[in-house]
Amino acid sequence: MSSISIAGVWTMNPSDGWIPVSSFERTDPFGITMEIRYSDDLVRDEVFVDMLVQVVNPRDDIDDAQWWRYESGNPYFISTRDHTWTNVPVVGTDVGYFWSWKSYDDAFTNVGASAGGGVFAVRGQVTVRGTDLFDMTQPFAFNYTLRSPWLSSRTS
Secondary structure, three states: OOOEEEEEEEEEOOOOOOOEOOEEEOOOOEEEEEEEEEOHHHHHOOOEEEEEEEEEOOOOOOOOOOEEEEEOOEEEEEOEEEEEEEEEEOOOOEEEEEEEEOOHHHHOOOOEOOOOOEEEEEEEEEEEOOOOOEEEOOOEEEEEEOOOHHHHOOOO
């Protein structure tokens, strides 16, 4: 029987995507890992999947740093930053997929209010094309901290 499951999704430093990292500053390297397990028949049948990872702003409050983007010159509010990967071949039974950016700031280019610090989450989903198979994760929380250069050099 065919099966698919997301073993986990987490934020990471792109230097080693297999190690979860839960705290970032704006210039830190930033990435997302999603580990998916497939049954042998899906590998053998050479199926394809569509994946989505989302960085979630759990605050989702208009008055408290809700995110926004501009489209055709007009702002619209968003509560997630979505990254998709479509028509990906299944090449093994336990596979890691990695999304990475030079810095946290780069991952949120063109997203208004994303520079506000706080606790956020990342979650993922996968769908096997041409089938009813899918899976979705629970959110993985991470902290984004705003730090001024003078704060990091202060002593107690």
